[in-house]
Amino acid sequence: MRLLSTAKSSKGKKTAAKRRQTRRPRLSARRMRQVLIGTGFAALTAIVAGTGWHAARTGAVGQLAAAIDETGVALSNEFGLVVSDILVEGRYRTERSQLVGAIATDRGTAILAVDLDALKARVDALPWVRTATIERRLPDTLFVRLEERTPLALWQRSGELTLIDDLGVEVPGQNPRRFADLPIVIGEDAPERARSFLTLLAREPDLNRRVRAVTWIGERRWTVRLDTGVDIELPERAPGKAWSHLAQLQRDHHVLDRDVVAIDLRLPNQLVVRVAPDISSRLRNPGKDT
Numbered sequence: 001m002r003l004l005s006t007a008k009s010s011k012g013k014k015t016a017a018k019r020r021q022t023r024r025p026r027l028s029a030r031r032m033r034q035v036l037i038g039t040g041f042a043a044l045t046a047i048v049a050g051t052g053w054h055a056a057r058t059g060a061v062g063q064l065a066a067a068i069d070e071t072g073v074a075l076s077n078e079f080g081l082v083v084s085d086i087l088v089e090g091r092y093r094t095e096r097s098q099l100v101g102a103i104a105t106d107r108g109t110a111i112l113a114v115d116l117d118a119l120k121a122r123v124d125a126l127p128w129v130r131t132a133t134i135e136r137r138l139p140d141t142l143f144v145r146l147e148e149r150t151p152l153a154l155w156q157r158s159g160e161l162t163l164i165d166d167l168g169v170e171v172p173g174q175n176p177r178r179f180a181d182l183p184i185v186i187g188e189d190a191p192e193r194a195r196s197f198l199t200l201l202a203r204e205p206d207l208n209r210r211v212r213a214v215t216w217i218g219e220r221r222w223t224v225r226l227d228t229g230v231d232i233e234l235p236e237r238a239p240g241k242a243w244s245h246l247a248q249l250q251r252d253h254h255v256l257d258r259d260v261v262a263i264d265l266r267l268p269n270q271l272v273v274r275v276a277p278d279i280s281s282r283l284r285n286p287g288k289d290t
Helices: 011-020 029-058 061-079 096-103 116-124 190-201 239-253 277-284
Strands: 085-089 129-137 141-148 151-157 160-165 184-186 211-217 221-226 231-233 260-264 272-275
Touching: 096 116, 096 141, 116 129, 151 190, 184 190, 190 211, 190 239, 221 239
Parallel strands: 085 141, 151 184, 184 211, 231 260
Antiparallel strands: 129 141, 151 160, 211 221, 221 231, 260 272
Protein backbone atom coordinates (compact mmCIF):
# COMPACT_ATOMS: atom_id res chain seq x y z
CA MET A 1 0.00 0.00 0.00
CA ARG A 2 1.33 3.44 -0.90
CA LEU A 3 0.88 6.20 1.78
CA LEU A 4 0.18 9.78 0.53
CA SER A 5 0.79 13.08 2.46
CA THR A 6 0.46 16.86 1.73
CA ALA A 7 2.57 19.89 2.74
CA LYS A 8 -0.34 21.43 4.76
CA SER A 9 -0.69 18.49 7.10
CA SER A 10 -0.28 19.28 10.79
CA LYS A 11 2.14 17.59 13.12
CA GLY A 12 -0.72 15.76 14.81
CA LYS A 13 -1.97 14.49 11.54
CA LYS A 14 1.55 13.33 10.70
CA THR A 15 1.73 11.45 13.99
CA ALA A 16 -1.65 9.82 13.38
CA ALA A 17 -0.62 8.92 9.87
CA LYS A 18 2.51 7.26 11.19
CA ARG A 19 0.43 5.22 13.63
CA ARG A 20 -1.86 4.15 10.80
CA GLN A 21 1.05 2.82 8.81
CA THR A 22 0.91 -0.98 8.71
CA ARG A 23 3.91 -2.97 9.72
CA ARG A 24 5.82 -4.70 6.95
CA PRO A 25 4.70 -8.36 7.00
CA ARG A 26 7.32 -10.92 7.95
CA LEU A 27 7.95 -13.75 5.51
CA SER A 28 6.98 -17.17 6.76
CA ALA A 29 9.58 -19.92 6.68
CA ARG A 30 7.80 -21.59 3.76
CA ARG A 31 7.57 -18.32 1.82
CA MET A 32 11.22 -17.56 2.58
CA ARG A 33 12.19 -20.97 1.15
CA GLN A 34 10.16 -20.28 -1.99
CA VAL A 35 11.91 -16.94 -2.39
CA LEU A 36 15.30 -18.57 -1.94
CA ILE A 37 14.45 -21.28 -4.45
CA GLY A 38 13.29 -18.67 -6.93
CA THR A 39 16.46 -16.69 -6.40
CA GLY A 40 18.51 -19.84 -6.85
CA PHE A 41 16.83 -20.64 -10.13
CA ALA A 42 17.36 -17.10 -11.36
CA ALA A 43 21.04 -17.48 -10.57
CA LEU A 44 21.19 -20.87 -12.23
CA THR A 45 19.44 -19.53 -15.34
CA ALA A 46 21.85 -16.62 -15.57
CA ILE A 47 24.86 -18.89 -15.18
CA VAL A 48 23.60 -21.41 -17.72
CA ALA A 49 22.70 -18.67 -20.21
CA GLY A 50 26.09 -17.02 -19.88
CA THR A 51 27.99 -20.27 -20.00
CA GLY A 52 25.89 -21.49 -22.92
CA TRP A 53 26.68 -18.35 -24.94
CA HIS A 54 30.36 -18.84 -24.24
CA ALA A 55 30.17 -22.56 -25.10
CA ALA A 56 28.42 -21.79 -28.36
CA ARG A 57 31.26 -19.49 -29.34
CA THR A 58 34.10 -21.69 -28.16
CA GLY A 59 32.58 -25.15 -28.67
CA ALA A 60 33.20 -26.00 -25.01
CA VAL A 61 30.04 -28.08 -24.59
CA GLY A 62 31.68 -30.40 -22.08
CA GLN A 63 32.62 -27.43 -19.92
CA LEU A 64 29.03 -26.22 -20.10
CA ALA A 65 27.72 -29.55 -18.81
CA ALA A 66 30.26 -29.55 -15.99
CA ALA A 67 29.33 -25.99 -15.02
CA ILE A 68 25.63 -26.88 -14.89
CA ASP A 69 26.33 -29.96 -12.76
CA GLU A 70 28.45 -28.02 -10.31
CA THR A 71 25.90 -25.23 -10.09
CA GLY A 72 23.06 -27.70 -9.55
CA VAL A 73 24.88 -29.40 -6.68
CA ALA A 74 25.77 -26.10 -5.07
CA LEU A 75 22.23 -24.72 -5.27
CA SER A 76 20.68 -28.00 -4.12
CA ASN A 77 22.88 -28.12 -1.05
CA GLU A 78 22.45 -24.43 -0.23
CA PHE A 79 18.66 -24.34 -0.49
CA GLY A 80 17.84 -27.84 0.69
CA LEU A 81 16.86 -29.17 -2.73
CA VAL A 82 17.62 -32.82 -2.11
CA VAL A 83 15.76 -36.00 -2.99
CA SER A 84 13.55 -37.15 -0.14
CA ASP A 85 10.82 -38.95 -2.08
CA ILE A 86 10.48 -40.92 -5.33
CA LEU A 87 6.97 -41.35 -6.74
CA VAL A 88 6.29 -44.08 -9.31
CA GLU A 89 3.17 -44.33 -11.48
CA GLY A 90 2.19 -47.13 -13.86
CA ARG A 91 4.17 -50.02 -12.36
CA TYR A 92 2.29 -53.29 -12.75
CA ARG A 93 4.73 -55.92 -13.99
CA THR A 94 8.13 -54.33 -13.43
CA GLU A 95 9.92 -55.84 -10.44
CA ARG A 96 10.35 -53.33 -7.63
CA SER A 97 13.95 -54.37 -7.02
CA GLN A 98 14.80 -53.88 -10.70
CA LEU A 99 13.24 -50.43 -10.73
CA VAL A 100 15.04 -49.36 -7.56
CA GLY A 101 18.32 -50.53 -9.06
CA ALA A 102 17.68 -48.61 -12.28
CA ILE A 103 16.73 -45.38 -10.50
CA ALA A 104 19.87 -45.69 -8.35
CA THR A 105 19.26 -42.42 -6.52
CA ASP A 106 19.61 -42.23 -2.75
CA ARG A 107 17.68 -39.91 -0.50
CA GLY A 108 19.70 -36.82 0.22
CA THR A 109 21.09 -36.65 -3.33
CA ALA A 110 21.18 -33.11 -4.73
CA ILE A 111 18.05 -33.08 -6.88
CA LEU A 112 19.43 -30.65 -9.47
CA ALA A 113 22.42 -32.91 -9.97
CA VAL A 114 20.34 -35.96 -10.94
CA ASP A 115 21.00 -36.83 -14.59
CA LEU A 116 17.44 -37.35 -15.84
CA ASP A 117 18.53 -38.58 -19.28
CA ALA A 118 20.79 -41.26 -17.83
CA LEU A 119 18.11 -42.26 -15.32
CA LYS A 120 15.54 -42.58 -18.10
CA ALA A 121 17.91 -44.69 -20.19
CA ARG A 122 18.36 -47.13 -17.30
CA VAL A 123 14.63 -47.41 -16.63
CA ASP A 124 13.81 -47.77 -20.34
CA ALA A 125 16.18 -50.76 -20.46
CA LEU A 126 14.05 -52.78 -18.00
CA PRO A 127 12.25 -55.73 -19.63
CA TRP A 128 8.67 -54.59 -19.05
CA VAL A 129 9.19 -50.87 -19.67
CA ARG A 130 8.21 -49.52 -23.08
CA THR A 131 9.06 -45.95 -22.16
CA ALA A 132 9.56 -43.92 -18.99
CA THR A 133 9.01 -40.27 -18.14
CA ILE A 134 11.24 -38.79 -15.43
CA GLU A 135 10.55 -35.43 -13.80
CA ARG A 136 11.86 -33.32 -10.95
CA ARG A 137 9.06 -32.05 -8.74
CA LEU A 138 10.76 -29.48 -6.61
CA PRO A 139 11.73 -29.12 -3.94
CA ASP A 140 12.38 -32.77 -3.09
CA THR A 141 10.60 -35.32 -5.31
CA LEU A 142 11.56 -37.40 -8.34
CA PHE A 143 8.53 -38.54 -10.34
CA VAL A 144 8.72 -41.65 -12.53
CA ARG A 145 5.89 -42.58 -14.90
CA LEU A 146 6.08 -45.98 -16.61
CA GLU A 147 4.37 -47.11 -19.78
CA GLU A 148 4.68 -50.86 -19.58
CA ARG A 149 4.45 -53.44 -22.32
CA THR A 150 1.35 -55.63 -22.65
CA PRO A 151 1.88 -59.40 -23.02
CA LEU A 152 0.16 -60.69 -26.15
CA ALA A 153 1.22 -64.24 -26.98
CA LEU A 154 3.92 -66.89 -26.84
CA TRP A 155 6.00 -67.16 -29.99
CA GLN A 156 7.06 -70.71 -30.86
CA ARG A 157 10.34 -70.87 -32.74
CA SER A 158 12.69 -73.85 -33.05
CA GLY A 159 10.79 -75.63 -30.30
CA GLU A 160 11.20 -72.77 -27.85
CA LEU A 161 8.55 -70.40 -26.51
CA THR A 162 9.23 -66.68 -26.09
CA LEU A 163 6.86 -64.08 -24.70
CA ILE A 164 5.99 -61.23 -27.09
CA ASP A 165 4.19 -57.97 -26.39
CA ASP A 166 1.36 -56.33 -28.30
CA LEU A 167 3.83 -54.83 -30.78
CA GLY A 168 5.32 -58.22 -31.55
CA VAL A 169 8.54 -57.48 -29.66
CA GLU A 170 10.14 -60.13 -27.46
CA VAL A 171 10.03 -59.58 -23.70
CA PRO A 172 13.34 -61.00 -22.45
CA GLY A 173 13.89 -62.99 -19.30
CA GLN A 174 10.30 -64.24 -18.85
CA ASN A 175 9.26 -67.78 -17.95
CA PRO A 176 6.68 -68.83 -20.58
CA ARG A 177 4.95 -71.09 -18.06
CA ARG A 178 3.70 -67.99 -16.28
CA PHE A 179 1.80 -67.05 -19.45
CA ALA A 180 0.30 -70.41 -20.35
CA ASP A 181 -3.12 -68.80 -20.80
CA LEU A 182 -1.88 -66.79 -23.80
CA PRO A 183 -2.22 -68.13 -27.36
CA ILE A 184 0.80 -69.51 -29.19
CA VAL A 185 1.83 -67.92 -32.48
CA ILE A 186 3.90 -69.89 -34.98
CA GLY A 187 5.74 -68.63 -38.03
CA GLU A 188 8.83 -66.56 -38.76
CA ASP A 189 6.94 -63.30 -39.26
CA ALA A 190 4.03 -64.19 -37.01
CA PRO A 191 4.86 -61.86 -34.08
CA GLU A 192 4.57 -58.63 -36.05
CA ARG A 193 1.25 -59.76 -37.54
CA ALA A 194 -0.20 -61.38 -34.43
CA ARG A 195 -1.83 -58.35 -32.83
CA SER A 196 -4.13 -57.51 -35.74
CA PHE A 197 -5.06 -61.14 -36.31
CA LEU A 198 -5.79 -61.90 -32.65
CA THR A 199 -7.92 -58.75 -32.54
CA LEU A 200 -9.86 -60.12 -35.50
CA LEU A 201 -10.45 -63.43 -33.72
CA ALA A 202 -11.67 -61.62 -30.60
CA ARG A 203 -14.67 -60.30 -32.54
CA GLU A 204 -16.26 -63.70 -31.95
CA PRO A 205 -15.74 -64.12 -28.18
CA ASP A 206 -17.25 -67.61 -27.79
CA LEU A 207 -15.07 -69.02 -30.54
CA ASN A 208 -12.05 -66.99 -29.52
CA ARG A 209 -12.05 -68.55 -26.04
CA ARG A 210 -11.27 -71.88 -27.68
CA VAL A 211 -8.19 -70.63 -29.58
CA ARG A 212 -4.92 -72.20 -28.45
CA ALA A 213 -2.52 -71.47 -31.33
CA VAL A 214 -2.33 -69.61 -34.64
CA THR A 215 0.11 -70.39 -37.45
CA TRP A 216 1.18 -68.00 -40.19
CA ILE A 217 1.25 -70.17 -43.32
CA GLY A 218 3.24 -69.40 -46.46
CA GLU A 219 3.50 -65.71 -45.68
CA ARG A 220 -0.12 -65.23 -46.68
CA ARG A 221 -2.75 -66.87 -44.45
CA TRP A 222 -3.54 -68.19 -40.97
CA THR A 223 -4.52 -71.55 -39.52
CA VAL A 224 -6.16 -71.56 -36.09
CA ARG A 225 -5.94 -74.50 -33.69
CA LEU A 226 -8.72 -74.84 -31.13
CA ASP A 227 -8.62 -76.39 -27.67
CA THR A 228 -10.01 -79.67 -29.08
CA GLY A 229 -7.15 -79.93 -31.58
CA VAL A 230 -9.34 -78.95 -34.54
CA ASP A 231 -7.53 -76.86 -37.17
CA ILE A 232 -9.41 -74.02 -38.86
CA GLU A 233 -7.86 -73.04 -42.19
CA LEU A 234 -8.78 -69.43 -42.96
CA PRO A 235 -8.56 -67.81 -46.39
CA GLU A 236 -5.94 -65.29 -47.43
CA ARG A 237 -8.62 -62.70 -48.15
CA ALA A 238 -11.41 -61.75 -45.74
CA PRO A 239 -10.38 -64.12 -42.93
CA GLY A 240 -12.63 -62.21 -40.54
CA LYS A 241 -15.70 -62.95 -42.64
CA ALA A 242 -14.84 -66.67 -42.73
CA TRP A 243 -14.25 -66.69 -38.97
CA SER A 244 -17.64 -65.09 -38.33
CA HIS A 245 -19.26 -67.61 -40.67
CA LEU A 246 -17.77 -70.46 -38.63
CA ALA A 247 -19.00 -68.86 -35.41
CA GLN A 248 -22.51 -68.72 -36.82
CA LEU A 249 -22.34 -72.38 -37.92
CA GLN A 250 -21.27 -73.33 -34.43
CA ARG A 251 -24.17 -71.44 -32.89
CA ASP A 252 -26.68 -72.95 -35.30
CA HIS A 253 -25.35 -76.48 -35.93
CA HIS A 254 -22.57 -77.15 -33.37
CA VAL A 255 -20.18 -78.20 -36.12
CA LEU A 256 -17.19 -78.12 -33.79
CA ASP A 257 -18.79 -80.58 -31.38
CA ARG A 258 -18.63 -83.36 -33.94
CA ASP A 259 -15.78 -85.75 -34.77
CA VAL A 260 -13.84 -83.38 -37.01
CA VAL A 261 -10.10 -82.76 -37.18
CA ALA A 262 -10.08 -79.79 -39.55
CA ILE A 263 -12.35 -77.28 -41.24
CA ASP A 264 -11.17 -75.67 -44.45
CA LEU A 265 -12.67 -72.24 -45.14
CA ARG A 266 -10.22 -71.18 -47.84
CA LEU A 267 -12.70 -71.44 -50.71
CA PRO A 268 -15.39 -68.75 -50.92
CA ASN A 269 -18.85 -69.91 -49.85
CA GLN A 270 -17.58 -73.43 -49.17
CA LEU A 271 -16.79 -75.37 -46.05
CA VAL A 272 -14.73 -78.55 -46.24
CA VAL A 273 -14.79 -80.76 -43.16
CA ARG A 274 -12.16 -83.41 -42.50
CA VAL A 275 -13.14 -86.06 -39.99
CA ALA A 276 -11.03 -88.46 -37.95
CA PRO A 277 -9.71 -91.53 -39.88
CA ASP A 278 -11.86 -94.02 -37.96
CA ILE A 279 -14.96 -91.94 -38.59
CA SER A 280 -14.07 -91.68 -42.27
CA SER A 281 -13.71 -95.47 -42.47
CA ARG A 282 -17.12 -95.98 -40.89
CA LEU A 283 -18.68 -93.53 -43.32
CA ARG A 284 -17.21 -95.42 -46.29
CA ASN A 285 -18.33 -98.78 -44.86
CA PRO A 286 -21.59 -98.14 -43.05
CA GLY A 287 -22.47 -101.85 -42.73
CA LYS A 288 -19.31 -102.78 -40.79
CA ASP A 289 -19.23 -102.24 -37.06
CA THR A 290 -15.74 -102.31 -35.62
